[in-house]
Amino acid sequence: MVWFMEGMCLLPTFLVIWSSITFIVSYIIALLRRDVDVVLPYISDTGATPPESCVFGFMSTITAFAAFATMYAEYKFVERVHERTGSMSLCLNKASFGFGIISCVGMCFVATFQETTVMAVHDFGALLFFISGVIYTVLQSVISYRAHPYGSSKCMCHFRTFFAVLAFLAVFPTIFCAVSVGTSKLHWNTDDKDYTLHIVSVACEWITTFSFIFFFLTYIQEFKQFTLKLTVNLMEYS
Numbered sequence: 001m002v003w004f005m006e007g008m009c010l011l012p013t014f015l016v017i018w019s020s021i022t023f024i025v026s027y028i029i030a031l032l033r034r035d036v037d038v039v040l041p042y043i044s045d046t047g048a049t050p051p052e053s054c055v056f057g058f059m060s061t062i063t064a065f066a067a068f069a070t071m072y073a074e075y076k077f078v079e080r081v082h083e084r085t086g087s088m089s090l091c092l093n094k095a096s097f098g099f100g101i102i103s104c105v106g107m108c109f110v111a112t113f114q115e116t117t118v119m120a121v122h123d124f125g126a127l128l129f130f131i132s133g134v135i136y137t138v139l140q141s142v143i144s145y146r147a148h149p150y151g152s153s154k155c156m157c158h159f160r161t162f163f164a165v166l167a168f169l170a171v172f173p174t175i176f177c178a179v180s181v182g183t184s185k186l187h188w189n190t191d192d193k194d195y196t197l198h199i200v201s202v203a204c205e206w207i208t209t210f211s212f213i214f215f216f217l218t219y220i221q222e223f224k225q226f227t228l229k230l231t232v233n234l235m236e237y238s
Contacts, residue, residue, distance in 0.1 A: 007226050008073050012219035015066040019213055022059035026052045036186055040202040043209060044126065045186050048116045060111035064104045070216060071100035071136070077226050078143055081150045088146055096139035103132035115184055127175070130208060134171050137164035137215050151222045160218045167211035170204040177201035 023043055029052040030036040036045045047056025075097040082088035109125020141161040144152055152160065177197040188195055 006224040008223040008228060009220055011066070011070045011073055012216050012223055015063070015070050016213055016217050016220075018059070018066060019063045019216075020210075022056065022063055023209065025059070026056040029055060037188060040199055040206070041186070042115075042202050042205060044110060044115050044122065047111075048114050048186060053114050057111045057114075061108060064107040064111065067107070067216070068101065068104045070219065071097060071104070073223065073228055074140070074219065075100075076228060077151070077222070078147060080226070081147050085150065088143065092139060092143060096136055096143060099132045099136040099139065103129050103136055106130075106132060116186075119184060130171050130174065130205075133212055134164075134167050134208070137167055137212065140164070140215075151225070152218065153221065156218050156221055160215060163211045163215040163218070167208045167215070170207040170211065172204075174201050174204040174208055177204070 023046070026046040027036070027041070027043075030041070030046040030049070031038060033049075033052070035049050035052065047053045047060070075093060078088055078093045079090070082090055082093070106125045106128025109121060110129055113121040113125060115122045137160075141157070141164040144157045144160055148154060148157060178201045181194045181197050181201065188198055192198075
């Protein structure tokens, strides 16, 4: 059997590859069309104008659904571990999944409401995505240690925590600097006011986003160990 077909391994594998391609492809298209600057545009900037906005919206929506499916599989796995060992907190697991859902909804807002058209909704979705996403990674890191030796190895738990902490540290300057700048434009010059704050915000946004991607990469080892089955119960009517 091919390694990515073991258990539910295909879910995080697809999520990592698809999400990476989403951000890279939209950036390349926007760059070739000169819709963004070469040096560190916001991820949303690369999907602000057609045709890259169409590609970004379509691929990001699929990414959101793939993330939801991956989070749900992880939620059910942790639930199963609790049934066997009793070592896990069901409330913590539910809270983590809840924040994961909110983060996916935020990504859908970002994908469908471009910053150049409905900026308020776009920014609201970005806040949901980043803040809820960071909380999800932090809670999942705690869950990973409590679930050990079930699931991930100790080394993988450390990697997971590293990416969660990196996302946690990067998300604050992302939001703070963006709010301080207050304006949104696709092209910047080095002599523009608040250029430094803009660069810091953009760099931290990319760090946060790819911290999420590498975080889900750590799920691959764990997802090889279980499968999910769909049960259909037919209702009997008299």
